[in-house]
Amino acid sequence: MKIFVAYATSEGHTRKIARWAADRIHEHGHSVELAPFADAMGLDVGRFDGAVLASSIHAGHYQAELAKFADKNASRLGKMPTLFLSVSLAAAGHDAEDWRGLDRILDDFKSATNWTPGRVVQVAGAYMPSEYDIFRRFIMRRIIAGKEADADLDADHDYTDWSALGAELDSWVAQIIK
Numbered sequence: 001m002k003i004f005v006a007y008a009t010s011e012g013h014t015r016k017i018a019r020w021a022a023d024r025i026h027e028h029g030h031s032v033e034l035a036p037f038a039d040a041m042g043l044d045v046g047r048f049d050g051a052v053l054a055s056s057i058h059a060g061h062y063q064a065e066l067a068k069f070a071d072k073n074a075s076r077l078g079k080m081p082t083l084f085l086s087v088s089l090a091a092a093g094h095d096a097e098d099w100r101g102l103d104r105i106l107d108d109f110k111s112a113t114n115w116t117p118g119r120v121v122q123v124a125g126a127y128m129p130s131e132y133d134i135f136r137r138f139i140m141r142r143i144i145a146g147k148e149a150d151a152d153l154d155a156d157h158d159y160t161d162w163s164a165l166g167a168e169l170d171s172w173v174a175q176i177i178k
């Protein structure tokens, strides 16, 4: 099968996740095309058998390129197996209000684009002070300090559970080849 993997990122963590997902799907013997949404606007989604779309959340919203792509291709995406990887720091914790926020962000996205992903995985992202400007560093330090009292605020930290993500991808692939 031919699978399209697309992503939108600010600090690069979702690109890392999308590349990793593409490799994983390829290991199952499928052919994979990987691209950032910004390079995929004119793409014919109909030539793929399935699609994995990934975006990080910043300030309560998915990346604008994801919304543009999903809105433009909603009808084709709706006819094929799809997996949406929603990447955030809220998904790294167990705060009920944070998780309700993730549901709200996803609902807003679905109504704005008219696309409902076949399957959604909430993926814990990364804290990356090495990539932040002064403003972002200030905000993110406060958020992380509020969640984890003994966190090293100067060091990048990857919260992604790669083995859980691998299991989700394997299960999605198994489901679409049935």
Ligand SMILES: Cc1cc2nc3c(=O)[nH]c(=O)nc-3n(C[C@H](O)[C@H](O)[C@H](O)COP(=O)(O)O)c2cc1C
Residues within 6 Å of the ligand: 008, 009, 010, 011, 012, 013, 014, 015, 055, 056, 057, 058, 059, 060, 061, 087, 088, 089, 090, 091, 124, 125, 126, 127, 128, 132, 136, 139, 140
């Ligand atoms: C300026 C900024 C705003 C963010 N806003 C949110 C947010 O509203 N909710 C959330 O759960 N995570 C938020 N995050 C965390 C990111 O989703 C997380 O760091 C993710 O790994 C970023 O992925 P990317 O490098 O692909 O953009 C924010 C991060 C930054 C730097």
